[in-house]
Amino acid sequence: MPTVCRSLIVLKQRSDFLKAAKGRYKLTPGLTLQARKRENGEVEGIRVGFTCSKKVGNAVTRNRAKRRLRAVAYQVLPEHGRQNWDYVLIGRAKQTISLPFSQLVDNLIWALRRVHNPTKN
Numbered sequence: 001m002p003t004v005c006r007s008l009i010v011l012k013q014r015s016d017f018l019k020a021a022k023g024r025y026k027l028t029p030g031l032t033l034q035a036r037k038r039e040n041g042e043v044e045g046i047r048v049g050f051t052c053s054k055k056v057g058n059a060v061t062r063n064r065a066k067r068r069l070r071a072v073a074y075q076v077l078p079e080h081g082r083q084n085w086d087y088v089l090i091g092r093a094k095q096t097i098s099l100p101f102s103q104l105v106d107n108l109i110w111a112l113r114r115v116h117n118p119t120k121n
Helices: 014-021 059-080 101-116
Strands: 003-005 008-010 024-027 031-037 047-051 085-091
Touching (some): 008 059, 014 047, 024 101, 031 101, 059 101
Parallel strands (some): 047 085
Antiparallel strands (some): 024 031, 031 085
């Protein structure tokens, strides 16, 4: 059963992350956003997942980066995310933990706009 946090459903299964990886994506200085629109009949609501590779740093640094990504997602996605979409936020080496929080928020909003309107790229 997925975890529900602040009206967002948190992705936990690898298969969900792999499906999102096959969807649309946008790179920003602070994060990478992967997104896909779910088919009818799948779970309702906005789903989000977080990941950081070892390129981001050691375990402490990766966890810190994921905490920042969660905070950004909980602030931005309820307003700018779309129902029945999956989003995966991926931390970037050095940038995710060093950029100001407001810049990470702006990065996510920009990426969401581009993912939802691919013709405006």
